[in-house]
Every structure is written in structure tokens, then in C-alpha cells.
Amino acid sequence: MDIALIGIGKIARDAHVPAIAASPDWDLAATVSRQGRVEGVQDYPDLDTLFAQRPDIRVVSLCLPPVPRFAYAVQALSAGRHVMLEKPPGATLAEVHALEALARAHRVSLFATWHSREAAGVAAAKSWLAGRALRSLRVVWKEDVRRWHPGQDWIWEPGGMGVFDPGINALSIVTEILPVPIHVSSAVLEVPENRQTPIAATLEFFHPAGAKVSAVFDWRHEGVQSWTIEAETDAGQMRLTKGGAHLSVDGVEGMDSADPTLDGEYPRLYAKFATLIQRGGSNVDLAPLRLVADAHVLGRRVAAAPFTW
Known part of the structure; x- marks a missing residue:
């Protein structure tokens, strides 16, 4: 086509x-x-x-x-x-x-589309979590905005989402791999004094079975970038790193990808899009965006240092 x-x-x-x-x-x-x-x-x-x-x-x-x-x-x-x-x-x-x-x-x-759901380790992580009792899940998503969005001022304007632009990638994975829905219970949003959207955020979530679920997003992180989701269950620990591209369970290595942000994700999205059209269907899952919207509604805003490129 x-x-x-x-x-x-x-x-x-x-x-x-x-x-x-x-x-x-x-x-x-x-x-x-x-x-x-x-x-x-x-x-x-x-x-x-x-x-x-x-x-x-x-x-x-x-x-x-x-x-x-x-x-x-x-x-x-x-x-x-x-x-x-x-x-x-x-x-x-x-x-x-x-x-x-x-x-x-x-x-x-x-x-x-949610490209991070197509990362190499996500499907296996979802399968592993199914049927296990979750005790805790923690997201740590820290990266350097100057590296990934150089000079893109639109991200700091209303609707630009700020740190939730990458953070929603993590939330797209979490809402895909967890077998039950979660929602935001509290949030703290750090907003630079000269900008409209947050540069960092800390979120806590309600989990139906009482598991402790949290996320930390930060756009000020230099050096090695961190895109990690760690889950502890009644039957072991799971760790997704490199934005979902690498999976390990109880320290045993699983899937890995040479390129943690792009390899395979967009080809899989375009293959799914072709199938949708052929079948005459649509796919519009808003779970990650709902969590971001709720964080903005519930979030306590605190001033952060001015941001300049």
C-alpha cells in the first residue's frame, strides 16, 4: 500500500x-x-x-x-x-x-500507536507476570532532554507533555504487561519556573491487589540513560531495561536488542497497521494517556530551576 x-x-x-x-x-x-x-x-x-x-x-x-x-x-x-x-x-x-x-x-x-510496547522484552514480560501475584513494581525513566529533543520548544508548551513525552512510553509498557488496571493515586510534578510542562515527576498508583506501584521520571539525567521497570512477585523478580528491549528474570538474562529505542518497534507497528486496514479495524488504547491526564489533575506542582537549552 x-x-x-x-x-x-x-x-x-x-x-x-x-x-x-x-x-x-x-x-x-x-x-x-x-x-x-x-x-x-x-x-x-x-x-x-x-x-x-x-x-x-x-x-x-x-x-x-x-x-x-x-x-x-x-x-x-x-x-x-x-x-x-x-x-x-x-x-x-x-x-x-x-x-x-x-x-x-x-x-x-x-x-x-505505542511504540515501546513493541520493544523486544515486553511480550515475554507480560507472559511471565500473568498468573503471578505482584508485590511491587517500580519504574525509573531518566534521560537527557537535550540529547533526545534538542531545541524542540514545543515540548515545554501546553500539550507538549514535558517529561511525560518519554514517561508515557514507560506507562504504555506498564499498562500492557500488568494483568489488571491501575490508576494514579498521587503525583508530584516539578515544573521549571520558565516553562509550562514538567521536567520531572514522581507518581504513585493504586493496584487492585495492594501491590506498591510507583514511577520516577526525570529529564535532567546526564550520562548513561535509564529506562527500567522492575517487578517483584510471589514467584521471583523481573527486570526490563533499555526501554523494554532487555528482559531478565531472577538475574537470568533473556531477550536483548542492539538498539533499545528503535530496533523492531516501528517495523512491528507498521505490520500491525497493515493488518488493521486489511481487517477493517481500529486500535485506540488510551490507558497510558489516561494515567498522564490523571497525574496532571492530581499532581502537586513544585517549582524547579529554569530550563535553558
């Missing part, structure tokens, strides 16, 4: 373009971007021009930031195109509910 990629920024170049190029299901037929380009692929100034000149392209993948993405998604779905959404699927829950209703009305597929 021909597909158009909307928004050619860092994540599109690093993950989407290579995944599409390597896929037997897709051909990158067009792009729409104000700045980025993909060599050898026709670029269009906007969706109206793309749809008018290329009515044969029935699928679009949106790699824009959350706030502007909604209008593009509405336009694409209203034009009868299947739509894939980069994470998070929207700036608000209500936006994504509206997109889901629009997709149903136009009988097209909508795919709200």
Missing part, C-alpha cells in the same frame, strides 16, 4: 522512514512537511494538495507534535483516509475519542 508521511522531524527520519522502507507492506509515496524532506519522495505543501493530486494514497501516518496533529487527523479521516498516530495519540483524551468516532463514521482504520 502507498502511504504518506506527515511531519518529517527527528522521529520520522529515525524510525518511520526506515521502517516503511524495510516493510513488504508499504511504499512511502508522499510526504507533507514544512521543513523536512525525504530524498526521492514527492513532498506536498499541505493535505489538501496531497489529496487533490494523489487520490490513490489512502493511508497517512502522522508524526506531528500532539497539539497540531488533531486538525490533520480530522482532515485525513474526513477525507476517508486510514490514519496512524504517533504517540501520544492526542493532546487530550477528548480529542482522541472524537477521532475514534470520526473513523467509525467514515469506516476507516485509526491506529493509536
